[in-house]
Amino acid sequence: MISNKDNNIILYGKKVTKTFGALRAVWNVDFKVKKNEIFGIIGPNGAGKTTLLSMINGTLHVTSGEIYYKDRNITNMQTHKIAELGISRTFQVVKPFPGMTLLENVSIGALFGKDKITNVREAQDKTRHILSRLNLIKKENVPVENLNVSERKRLELARALAMDPEMMLLDEVMAGSSTSDLEMIMGLIEELNNEGKTILLIEHVMKAIMSISHRIMVLHHGEKIAEDKPENISKNEKVISAYLGSRYAKMSWGNA
Amino acid sequence: MLLQAIVNGILFGAVYGTIGIGFSLVWGVMNIINLAHGSFIMIGAYLSYTFYISYGIDPFLSIPIVMFILFIIGYSIQRFLLNLVVRGSIFITLTFTFGLQILIANVCLLLWKADFRSINLPYSSVSLSLGGAVIPLVRFGIFIVAVILTLLFYVFMKRTKVGLAISATAQNYEGAKVVGVNVRNIYSITMGVSAALAGVSGALIIPIMSINPFIGGSLVGKAFVISVLGGLASTFGALAGGLVLALVETIGTIIIPSSFQNLLGFVVLVLVLVFMPQGLLGKRTYNE
Amino acid sequence: MNRKLITLIILLALFIIFPFILTGFWVRFITNIFLFAILASALNIISGFTGYAAFGNMVFFGVGAYTVAVLMNKLSFSFLSSFIFAGLISILLALLLGILLLRLKGHYFALGTLGAAEAIKYIIDNLTDLTGGGQGITIPSLHGSPVFINSFFYFFMFILLIIIVLFTWWLSRSRLGYALKAIRANEEAAGVMGINTTVYKIIAWTLSGLFTGLTGAVYAYWFSYIDPPTVFDVMWVVRMFVIILLGGAGTVLGPVIGAFILESLSELVWSKFLNLHLGILGTLIIITVLIIPNGIMSLTNTGKGLKGVLESIKKSRDNAL
Numbered sequence: 001m002i003s004n005k006d007n008n009i010i011l012y013g014k015k016v017t018k019t020f021g022a023l024r025a026v027w028n029v030d031f032k033v034k035k036n037e038i039f040g041i042i043g044p045n046g047a048g049k050t051t052l053l054s055m056i057n058g059t060l061h062v063t064s065g066e067i068y069y070k071d072r073n074i075t076n077m078q079t080h081k082i083a084e085l086g087i088s089r090t091f092q093v094v095k096p097f098p099g100m101t102l103l104e105n106v107s108i109g110a111l112f113g114k115d116k117i118t119n120v121r122e123a124q125d126k127t128r129h130i131l132s133r134l135n136l137i138k139k140e141n142v143p144v145e146n147l148n149v150s151e152r153k154r155l156e157l158a159r160a161l162a163m164d165p166e167m168m169l170l171d172e173v174m175a176g177s178s179t180s181d182l183e184m185i186m187g188l189i190e191e192l193n194n195e196g197k198t199i200l201l202i203e204h205v206m207k208a209i210m211s212i213s214h215r216i217m218v219l220h221h222g223e224k225i226a227e228d229k230p231e232n233i234s235k236n237e238k239v240i241s242a243y244l245g246s247r248y249a250k251m252s253w254g255n256a
Numbered sequence: 257m258l259l260q261a262i263v264n265g266i267l268f269g270a271v272y273g274t275i276g277i278g279f280s281l282v283w284g285v286m287n288i289i290n291l292a293h294g295s296f297i298m299i300g301a302y303l304s305y306t307f308y309i310s311y312g313i314d315p316f317l318s319i320p321i322v323m324f325i326l327f328i329i330g331y332s333i334q335r336f337l338l339n340l341v342v343r344g345s346i347f348i349t350l351t352f353t354f355g356l357q358i359l360i361a362n363v364c365l366l367l368w369k370a371d372f373r374s375i376n377l378p379y380s381s382v383s384l385s386l387g388g389a390v391i392p393l394v395r396f397g398i399f400i401v402a403v404i405l406t407l408l409f410y411v412f413m414k415r416t417k418v419g420l421a422i423s424a425t426a427q428n429y430e431g432a433k434v435v436g437v438n439v440r441n442i443y444s445i446t447m448g449v450s451a452a453l454a455g456v457s458g459a460l461i462i463p464i465m466s467i468n469p470f471i472g473g474s475l476v477g478k479a480f481v482i483s484v485l486g487g488l489a490s491t492f493g494a495l496a497g498g499l500v501l502a503l504v505e506t507i508g509t510i511i512i513p514s515s516f517q518n519l520l521g522f523v524v525l526v527l528v529l530v531f532m533p534q535g536l537l538g539k540r541t542y543n544e
Numbered sequence: 545m546n547r548k549l550i551t552l553i554i555l556l557a558l559f560i561i562f563p564f565i566l567t568g569f570w571v572r573f574i575t576n577i578f579l580f581a582i583l584a585s586a587l588n589i590i591s592g593f594t595g596y597a598a599f600g601n602m603v604f605f606g607v608g609a610y611t612v613a614v615l616m617n618k619l620s621f622s623f624l625s626s627f628i629f630a631g632l633i634s635i636l637l638a639l640l641l642g643i644l645l646l647r648l649k650g651h652y653f654a655l656g657t658l659g660a661a662e663a664i665k666y667i668i669d670n671l672t673d674l675t676g677g678g679q680g681i682t683i684p685s686l687h688g689s690p691v692f693i694n695s696f697f698y699f700f701m702f703i704l705l706i707i708i709v710l711f712t713w714w715l716s717r718s719r720l721g722y723a724l725k726a727i728r729a730n731e732e733a734a735g736v737m738g739i740n741t742t743v744y745k746i747i748a749w750t751l752s753g754l755f756t757g758l759t760g761a762v763y764a765y766w767f768s769y770i771d772p773p774t775v776f777d778v779m780w781v782v783r784m785f786v787i788i789l790l791g792g793a794g795t796v797l798g799p800v801i802g803a804f805i806l807e808s809l810s811e812l813v814w815s816k817f818l819n820l821h822l823g824i825l826g827t828l829i830i831i832t833v834l835i836i837p838n839g840i841m842s843l844t845n846t847g848k849g850l851k852g853v854l855e856s857i858k859k860s861r862d863n864a865l
Binding site: 340530 | 654
Binding site: 057058059078079080081083084088089091095097098099100104107108109111112113114116118119120123159163 | 717718719722723725726729730732733734735736737738739740741794
């Protein structure tokens with residue numbers, strides 16, 4: 001049972017379920033995220049990770065179940081209201097606003113995120129700090145259509161950051177990144193965590209997510225099969241079975 | 257009186273159905289609202305008219321020729337013009353097809369002048385009687401042809417290679433490309449089929465309605481209502497939508513004063529859009 | 545930047561002098577251009593900036609015109625107070641229609657607004673006692689010499705145009721403008737970033753309706769006679785769309801430039817060929833979409849002249865299959 005009185009928990013979900021007709025995308029998932037932790041979500045493709053994230057930030061409605069942020073019921077709340085609460089999110093398939101420059105794209109986050117800055121100039125100044133952090137400052141006036149893949153990924157991160165969030169939902173920000181980008185992003189995530197932010201991240205780059213997460217939740221076919229510290233996850237039989245098949249799991253468990 | 261209205265509605269509803277099928281096909285596959293669809297119907301009607309007046313060919317018999325000509329027209333317009341703008345915003349596609357519409361209307365105006373045209377078939381006064389309702393032979397023939405066409409279209413989409421390719425492209429454009437579908441060609445064929453259906457619809461309405469070069473607009477309006485009613489991915493949904501609209505119109509004639517009848521279509525439209533966006537039978541569009 | 549400003553000032557000065565040096569025909573001709581420039585700029589707010597193609601926007605034009613007509617004809621209101629009422633009624637109508645229709649997206653919104661416009665047209669057509677129905681209604685005309693009358697409407701429209709252009713210029717740089725542009729670019733992502741899309745869409749739609757309605761109000765006073773088929777004609781909106789297409793959606797001066805081009809061509813070229821009018825307009829639309837789908841203002845980015853046009857054609861390949 002999840003305790004409401006545990007004020008270390010910033011986000012929790014009770015039996016969160018999403019079905020599309022007969023398809024069970026996410027099924028009865030309970031989860032607890034502690035304040036200021038880095039919470040990783042892993043699982044084979046199609047496990048329901050992105051669907052779960054989308055329900056947390058309001059992009060998708062839950063079929064059943066509840067989600068609470070700081071003891072407030074945010075189930076099925078409108079996306080912009082969730083943004084105003086201090087939750088920001090990146091998309092796996094990057095969705096920049098076409099027809100605008102990099103700076104304009106990111107400053108939308110500053111203008112309409114948690115702080116709701118009303119002065120455009122002020123928002124853009126604040127945005128420039130963020131662009132510097134992500135090595136994008138030189139490209140601030142480039143139309144987003146002309147950015148390369150690495151820059152777009154960083155743009156997505158910058159936009160989410162410009163909203164001055166307390167909690168960030170990162171969906172595969174490291175996918176397809178070069179080694180140097182990877183190191184930069186990992187370093188940034190740790191910095192942001194040190195600054196007090198809670199971070200949920202979905203990743204397939206195992207080494208990365210295992211090394212920086214405080215705890216990891218594993219989804220498979222929409223269900224939670226494990227939630228534990230990284231070192232225990234890698235030895236969990238169910239997890240190994242999900243990724244590599246049950247025979248391999250029995251083999252390695254037998255030898256562990 | 258009510259019975260007659262219902263009978264009239266069903267008889268004419270089948271034609272509305274074919275109009276809806278053609279229109280929603282393009283909408284569902286390419287996400288284009290083809291404002292020129294009405295003018296395709298109009299061309300079909302005028303061609304049928306000319307064949308009858310100049311060569312004495314009965315409209316029912318000229319249907320294959322009309323279909324063929326309209327297929328070529330639709331295919332060419334898609335291949336050489338519409339394919340160049342099809343992935344633009346709705347702003348672009350809507351305005352473009354509107355430009356096409358008025359261009360075609362102008363051509364028809366030059367060729368056939370602005371007067372209303374109609375034809376009176378020699379057997380137009382023959383009718384059957386069924387339990388108090390009168391069923392004119394012409395309208396019955398129109399109904400049968402429209403229903404046959406609907407069935408043929410259904411078979412085409414589900415059983416032929418081309419039809420399946422069209423469905424696949426509609427559901428997953430990228431996926432279709434990956435498995436080797438020539439999307440450019442499929443889009444052109446789709447528009448060709450749509451235009452052919454429109455042409456037939458025109459040929460079917462000329463025996464019972466008078467036409468002029470400017471009826472395209474109101475026809476598209478009806479096509480839209482029918483498509484929304486029936487949903488986009490369903491042949492029989494379009495037929496159902498056509499029947500519903502026709503019944504609403506014919507029964508409405510009895511119940512509501514004539515001045516409000518045109519309003520009826522729009523009220524139905526707005527109500528459906530707001531409360532029942534997935535239509536009667538179909539699924540919503542693949543991408544809005 | 546300075547050169548642009550100087551050109552603008554010179555143009556402004558010219559426009560102020562025109563009514564005093566040109567003949568009545570030309571003064572009315574330019575007034576007509578102003579009228580379309582305002583209508584297109586108004587549509588630009590909801591369609592160009594926000595991306596919602598309001599195919600039924602002429603509903604505000606008609607309602608604005610009829611508000612003035614009914615108030616001045618039946619209740620002997622002055623033009624000024626009728627004008628203000630037209631604005632208020634337009635705002636009310638926009639809020640009503642907005643709540644009903646702005647939840648729709650894309651094509652559904654476009655044709656839903658058209659449906660609503662047709663519905664309102666028929667309502668007005670049938671309120672015969674109030675509006676004169678299909679017979680139309682006359683508006684008491686302005687008294688004075690022809691020169692005075694021409695100049696009055698010229699400057700009225702001119703001022704209205706300046707106001708909306710200045711507003712659009714402010715919009716393009718403001719926080720509201722950013723919200724609208726984000727909604728147009730990707731409405732879902734806009735919501736995720738904290739933009740309350742419903743509120744902003746209603747604001748844009750109401751502003752658009754307000755300016756359109758006010759223009760209809762002036763139109764009624766100018767022409768002194770209106771009837772439902774004329775003021776609710778869908779061709780008003782079609783012209784607005786073509787103008788925005790020609791000039792550039794979401795730009796400040798695009799609708800103005802587009803209005804000049806379309807109305808000039810229409811009056812000076814096609815009026816000679818009445819039975820080709822539709823065909824020429826249709827062909828113009830087709831060519832514009834193929835060559836400069838982002839409007840003439842986009843040529844300022846790609847470069848004017850032949851090279852600019854070629855660049856634009858290359859860019860328009862993005863719309864192709």
